[in-house]
Amino acid sequence: MAQQKTILRALAGETLPTPPIWMMRQAGRYLPEYKATRAQAGDFLSLCYNPELAAEVTLQPIRRYGFDAAILFADILLLPQALGAELWFVTGEGPRLTPITTADELAELKIVDDIHETLRPVYETVQILSRELPAETTLIGFAGAPWTVATYMIAGRGTPDQGPAHALKAENRPVFEGIIHRLTEATIEYLSMQIQAGAEVVKLFDSWAGSLQRDDFTEFSIHPMQRITHAINDRHPGIPVIVFPRGADHRYAGVHRATGANCVALDDGIDAAWAAEHVQIDGCVQGNLASSHMVTGGQALVDETKRICDAFRKGPHIFNLGHGITPDANPDHVQLMIDTVRGS
Numbered sequence: 001m002a003q004q005k006t007i008l009r010a011l012a013g014e015t016l017p018t019p020p021i022w023m024m025r026q027a028g029r030y031l032p033e034y035k036a037t038r039a040q041a042g043d044f045l046s047l048c049y050n051p052e053l054a055a056e057v058t059l060q061p062i063r064r065y066g067f068d069a070a071i072l073f074a075d076i077l078l079l080p081q082a083l084g085a086e087l088w089f090v091t092g093e094g095p096r097l098t099p100i101t102t103a104d105e106l107a108e109l110k111i112v113d114d115i116h117e118t119l120r121p122v123y124e125t126v127q128i129l130s131r132e133l134p135a136e137t138t139l140i141g142f143a144g145a146p147w148t149v150a151t152y153m154i155a156g157r158g159t160p161d162q163g164p165a166h167a168l169k170a171e172n173r174p175v176f177e178g179i180i181h182r183l184t185e186a187t188i189e190y191l192s193m194q195i196q197a198g199a200e201v202v203k204l205f206d207s208w209a210g211s212l213q214r215d216d217f218t219e220f221s222i223h224p225m226q227r228i229t230h231a232i233n234d235r236h237p238g239i240p241v242i243v244f245p246r247g248a249d250h251r252y253a254g255v256h257r258a259t260g261a262n263c264v265a266l267d268d269g270i271d272a273a274w275a276a277e278h279v280q281i282d283g284c285v286q287g288n289l290a291s292s293h294m295v296t297g298g299q300a301l302v303d304e305t306k307r308i309c310d311a312f313r314k315g316p317h318i319f320n321l322g323h324g325i326t327p328d329a330n331p332d333h334v335q336l337m338i339d340t341v342r343g344s
């Protein structure tokens with residue numbers, strides 16, 4: 001039964017005549033119905049921790065567009081919050097956390113067994129979704145990859161160049177490695193609970209992988225994602241893993257083999273023809289239309305969508321954007337992308 005789902009077939013390595021499609025941040029501020037539910041919840045974090053409403057916003061883009069996958073509505077920064085960092089969002093600016101940069105602050109974080117207390121509502125959201133989603137729609141759970149989550153935990157906010165995390169790595173390696181290790185262990189437990197609640201696929205977002213140079217890329221992006229993927233494979237055989245080392249550039253080649261992931265998500269900096277030759281040869285790829293097309297639309301959107309589908313048509317492919325859709329996107333352009341992919 002499960003293998004009928006197009007996303008699961010692509011993740012199992014099948015080449016489909018029409019690639020299945022979903023979109024990063026598909027539940028988001030470009031949709032009026034999302035904004036209405038978010039207003040009802042009060043703020044973004046209250047929405048994340050309200051299972052009924054979080055399930056509702058997850059379902060909205062499925063109802064409107066019939067995407068082949070739904071991604072759990074939550075945020076990668078809920079995990080550091082569950083470990084004891086304070087988290088809040090400043091309107092118009094983004095996330096803030098109490099920074100963790102010393103051995104004492106690291107020692108004060110909660111143990112991994114204690115994260116579930118905070119994260120229980122997220123597991124409930126997954127349970128609701130696995131009951132309510134249409135039979136053909138795949139439910140994707142997710143977490144941030146350790147390096148990306150660490151960049152926010154160490155700086156206490158988003159940063160253009162991940163400077164504070166790079167500085168801690170250079171100046172206090174044991175604390176930096178301790179944070180990565182704690183996040184790796186916690187992520188395994190977090191994803192494992194999402195799978196037990198009904199997630200059929202899990203995805204690791206390493207949005208800042210591109211700022212890691214040379215050996216650091218292997219050690220702090222690839223290795224933690226590999227550990228997590230292997231642990232998920234051991235505990236939950238048959239659950240596919242998608243990894244997204246955004247900005248990896250030519251280092252995208254070999255990521256399937258290095259991590260053990262079933263699928264590698266490509267950002268829009270990567271040429272699809274190059275990726276077909278160097279990445280898709282190892283397994284399923286996901287991507288990689290620039291999200292700016294969701295703002296501008298028109299013939300350029302159609303041409304670029306077709307070019308990407310053509311480049312990947314000889315192997316397993318899940319159509320997606322190269323990064324999350326932005327709040328200024330036009331919902332009609334999303335429909336145009338879907339119609340183009342599905343050939344209608």
Ligand code: CP3
Pocket residue numbers: 023024025026027028029038044071072073074075076077093094095142144158205207324
């Ligand atoms: O893809 C999905 O729709 C699933 C849900 C999801 C969200 N964030 C919802 C969200 C996922 C998978 C994420 C991942 C995430 N969160 C990442 C990695 C992926 C990426 O985009 O690079 C990162 C770095 C974060 C941290 C985060 N969350 C930031 C920096 C921000 C603020 C930026 C902004 O656009 O304001 C968020 C907020 C956030 N997470 C929103 C959504 C829908 C916007 C919240 C709102 O309604 O105001």
